[in-house]
Amino acid sequence: MKMRIKRYKFIPAVFLLLVLLVSSGPALTAEPSTVVEFNPDDLVIWAFGDIQPRNQTDRGFFELSVEDVSLMKNVDASLCVGDIVQNKTGENPAESFEWFYNTYKRAGIKDIFEIAGNHDARDxxxxxxxxxxxxHYSVQYGNLIIILLSDEKNSSGSDISDGAFLWWKNILETNRDKNIITMTHSHLGGSGFVYNLISYRNVQGSERFTEVLKKEKVELWLCGHTHIPSFFGLSKRQISSLNDTVFMNVASIREDFVFSDAESRFIT
Structure with missing residues (x-):
């Protein structure tokens, strides 16, 4: 697809090849999985995050992104890895969320499945x-289950309770015949990214998850949080010791550096 806005980048993530079985659709739920309607022959998901606008210029990055995505008519759903709002001092979070969802509607993609990032967790x-x-909830598209785990506290890393962890673990153990995507705002410690060295910015208690991943299969782990542009080569890792799970940072809608672009991913 030829983009009108040169600085906005769609990065295909077609390395994830999933055989999708026909079902009644994908599912959304707080505990079990919600099933959602989709075309089993060609599932396309837009993954993005870290919008968190501080001013109208920052809002413009998301507005341009949505305008370009709206030109694509085959996208089934969106995944947002969090930090929808900045929640700075004096900000009206209700107005900021209203702006986000009203802007998103213009993309023409019916379903959005989002999580709270650390900035969203401020309120x-x-x-x-x-x-x-x-x-915390899960969504099912045929034989694909997407598990979404929000930040629960306002901190620099993702705080996920033991209860939510055990719920995630149970889904993996009882759905070994399914393809699993897990989504958190921060990156998992031990996922091979150089920024794992700053441990307080990782998912807190990451070892709980990595111990499970040594035995159970997750095809793809999506995160955001760092805002690091993809051209640094720091956005994707596949870890053989964790059952070949692919960890992917979907990059950032907000442009934080003079050399960065608003970025997101398409998963097919």
């Missing part, structure tokens, strides 16, 4: 009211 109640979804 969890506003996030829950705006999204209408629980902090």
């Amino acid at each position: 969890i109640d506003s996030y829950l009211k705006a999204s209408g979804k629980p902090l």
